[in-house]
Amino acid sequence: MKWFHISAVMGVSLLCIGHGLGLFVAPPEAMMGDVGRILYVHVPTAWVALVVYLISFGAAVGSLWFGRLTWDATVRASVEVGVVLTALLVFQGSVWARPTWGVWWAWDPRLTTTAIMMITYVAILIMRNAIQDSPRRLVITAVATIVAFVDVPIVYFSVKWWKSLHQDHSSPDTVSDPMILPLRLAAIGMLLLALGLIGARRKTELDRLNQEVDPASLPEPIEALSVPGESE
Amino acid sequence: MSPLTQSAHQVLSILKKDLLIEWRARTRVLSLLCFTAIILLLFSFAVGPDTATLRRHCGGYLWLSLLFCSTAMLSRSLRIEEESGAMDSLLLAPISPIWIFLGKATANAIELFIIGLMTLPICFALCDVAIADSAWRLLVIIALGSAGLAAPGTLFATITERIQGQVLLMPLLLFPLVVPMLLAAVKSTSLILTGDLMDEGGDWLTLLVFFNAMYWPLCGVLFERVVEV
Numbered sequence: 001m002k003w004f005h006i007s008a009v010m011g012v013s014l015l016c017i018g019h020g021l022g023l024f025v026a027p028p029e030a031m032m033g034d035v036g037r038i039l040y041v042h043v044p045t046a047w048v049a050l051v052v053y054l055i056s057f058g059a060a061v062g063s064l065w066f067g068r069l070t071w072d073a074t075v076r077a078s079v080e081v082g083v084v085l086t087a088l089l090v091f092q093g094s095v096w097a098r099p100t101w102g103v104w105w106a107w108d109p110r111l112t113t114t115a116i117m118m119i120t121y122v123a124i125l126i127m128r129n130a131i132q133d134s135p136r137r138l139v140i141t142a143v144a145t146i147v148a149f150v151d152v153p154i155v156y157f158s159v160k161w162w163k164s165l166h167q168d169h170s171s172p173d174t175v176s177d178p179m180i181l182p183l184r185l186a187a188i189g190m191l192l193l194a195l196g197l198i199g200a201r202r203k204t205e206l207d208r209l210n211q212e213v214d215p216a217s218l219p220e221p222i223e224a225l226s227v228p229g230e231s232e
Numbered sequence: 233m234s235p236l237t238q239s240a241h242q243v244l245s246i247l248k249k250d251l252l253i254e255w256r257a258r259t260r261v262l263s264l265l266c267f268t269a270i271i272l273l274l275f276s277f278a279v280g281p282d283t284a285t286l287r288r289h290c291g292g293y294l295w296l297s298l299l300f301c302s303t304a305m306l307s308r309s310l311r312i313e314e315e316s317g318a319m320d321s322l323l324l325a326p327i328s329p330i331w332i333f334l335g336k337a338t339a340n341a342i343e344l345f346i347i348g349l350m351t352l353p354i355c356f357a358l359c360d361v362a363i364a365d366s367a368w369r370l371l372v373i374i375a376l377g378s379a380g381l382a383a384p385g386t387l388f389a390t391i392t393e394r395i396q397g398q399v400l401l402m403p404l405l406l407f408p409l410v411v412p413m414l415l416a417a418v419k420s421t422s423l424i425l426t427g428d429l430m431d432e433g434g435d436w437l438t439l440l441v442f443f444n445a446m447y448w449p450l451c452g453v454l455f456e457r458v459v460e461v
Contacts, residue, residue, distance in 0.1 A: 064457055113412075120408040127391075127401050136461040140391050143454045144405060147384065150446065154412050 004199025007192045014189030018044075021182035030176075035099050039179070042092040044187040048194050049085035052078050053121070053152045055198065060145035063138055069209045070202075072138040075145055076128065077201035079121050081194050086118040109158040110166035117151040124148060134212060242327045246335025247342075253312065254343055260308070261347065264301050268351045271297040276358050283360050290359035291422035295377065295414055297355075298348055302340075302381045303403045305347070306389040309340055314393045323459055333386065333455035337448070341375075341382035348374040361425045369433070370424050376440040377417035380447060384409050387451040390458050413443040 022040030029036025056078035063071035093111060094104045105111065124144045131137040159166050175183060233241070254261060275293045279285055286293075313319040322332055352374075356362065363370060385406055392402040416439040423433045 116408045116411050120405070123401070123404040123408065127395065127405065130395050130401065133461075136394065139457050139461045140394070143387070143458055144391065146454060147387070147409060147450065150409065150450075151412075 002199065002203070004196040004203070006196075007199065008196025011189045011191070011193030011196055014185050015193060016189075018182045018184075018186030018189050022179075022186065026179050026182050027176070032100055035096070038092060038096045039175075040182050040186045042089065042096060043183060044190040045085055045089045045092060047187055048190040049082055049089055050152055050156060051191060052082040052085060052194050052198070053117075053149060056082055056121075056145050057149040057152075060142040060149075063142040064146075067135075067138065069134075069138070069206060072141065073202045073205040073209060074198070075141055076125075076205050077198045079124055079145060080201055081197045083118060083121050083125065084197075085194065086114060086121070090115060090118065108166050110155070113151065113155045113158045117148075117155050120148045120151055134209065239328070239331050242331045243335045243338070246322075246327075246332055247339050250309065250336055250339030251342065254309075254339070261343070264305055264347055265350050267304060268297045268301045268347060269354050271300055272351070272355055272358055286359040287361050288422075288426065290355060290361045290425055291418045291420075293359065294348075294351065294355045294421060295418045297351060298344065298377070299381065299407070299410070299414060301347055302344055302385055303406065305343060306340055306382070306385040307392070307399065307402055309336070309343075310386070310389040310393045319459065329456040329459050330452045332459075333452045334448075337382045337386040337451070340386055341379040344378035344382055345375050348378055363424060366424070369437075370421065373417060373420045373424070373437065373440065376437070376444055377413070377421075380413040380417070380440060380443050381410055383444070383447040383451045387455055387458065390455060394458070394461075413440065413447075416440045416443065 019040055022037055026037070026040075028034050029039065056075055059071050059074035059078055062068075063075050090111070093114070097106060097111075098104050124141065127144060128137060128141045131140060272293055275289075275296070276286060279289070310319075313322070323329065349371075352370075388402055388405045388409075392399065392405070395401065416436045420433055420436040420440065423436070
């Protein structure tokens with residue numbers, strides 16, 4: 001059993017416990033009642049989606065720096081998992097908005113910037129699939145992923161920068177004590193599940209790339225480009 | 233000659249070359265201007281003849297037409313280099329790719345700024361607006377907005393020109409990324425055209441400066457890696 005299998009199994013288990021506590025043990029939300037229980041799904045999805053994009057950014061920097069397929073596979077895997085999480089996030093948000101705001105979609109800064117972020121990363125995946133040449137694909141995917149990361153802090157701070165219908169960031173400080181444990185368990189569970197999915201997708205992508213690419217054709221790592229004799 | 237002066241000289245040489253190419257093919261600028269005017273007319277048709285609505289959204293129409301125009305302009309400016317193999321020659325020259333990027337992106341920003349200025353009277357006439365606030369501020373916004381579109385636009389145009397037959401990718405990658413910049417440009421322009429009662433213009437202008445300060449160095453550094461492959 002690989003580490004990502006363990007991570008995914010632990011993630012699903014913690015998600016079940018966290019959601020069970022959120023549904024049956026935690027008190028209903030003061031203003032929204034039982035509708036507010038979607039918090040235990042929606043907030044962890046949002047947190048983990050942003051963490052996964054942070055991983056994709058780190059992997060993209062690593063991909064450019066080292067020029068290795070392992071980093072490239074991590075970029076692809078994390079962007080794919082990030083897109084799935086963001087799609088879920090938008091769907092959950094829409095379901096939550098209907099009973100609370102009265103609409104499925106509002107042109108609110110948080111919602112709009114999140115949708116834009118998802119489309120940006122989908123565009124990166126489309127672009128990646130359009131490039132046949134592996135070294136070029138590695139560099140261009142990494143560059144686009146680094147530039148796209150500019151959207152992530154904008155999504156995070158959008159509720160502070162603009163007048164937003166969306167509530168401020170949910171954290172243990174903004175919810176009552178009985179809600180903290182299910183929220184934390186669900187968040188850790190979602191993170192472990194996401195890491196497990198990234199690990200599994202990374203492995204299949206790496207296997208595919210290793211069959212496809214001649215390692216000698218990859219761009220030189222940046223450290224190899226330093227002035228000769230300097231490192232000696 | 234100090235390294236800084238030398239670099240500035242290299243950037244100016246690239247800038248001069250790109251502007252000269254555009255000057256020698258002036259009809260292309262005219263075609264871009266016609267394209268922008270057609271988009272503005274289409275907005276007027278789509279929204280209808282209600283002058284109050286057109287006036288209220290004039291800033292949005294102006295920037296959306298400039299955004300559409302920028303994709304055509306940026307793709308073309310890089311295609312000229314790729315088709316004639318000029319980019320490879322530029323890369324062989326003893327110039328850092330960062331200075332090549334700065335020269336090309338500045339030339340694109342200047343061209344977009346000029347198209348923006350030429351579009352203004354058309355936009356004002358179609359939407360029946362007049363400048364309610366200072367005109368120089370509008371010029372600063374158009375300059376900053378053009379620069380904000382040119383930096384990521386030049387990078388993505390370089391990327392998509394290297395992926396054969398994927399012209400649709402350029403707007404697909406560029407549009408979502410420039411949305412915050414576009415929002416700031418639209419808001420600041422609208423405030424100038426309709427009046428800034430709450431004194432919000434400064435904040436949006438700061439946001440425009442912030443995005444430029446972030447995109448120019450980031451895209452410059454990444455351009456170096458893109459042209460290597």
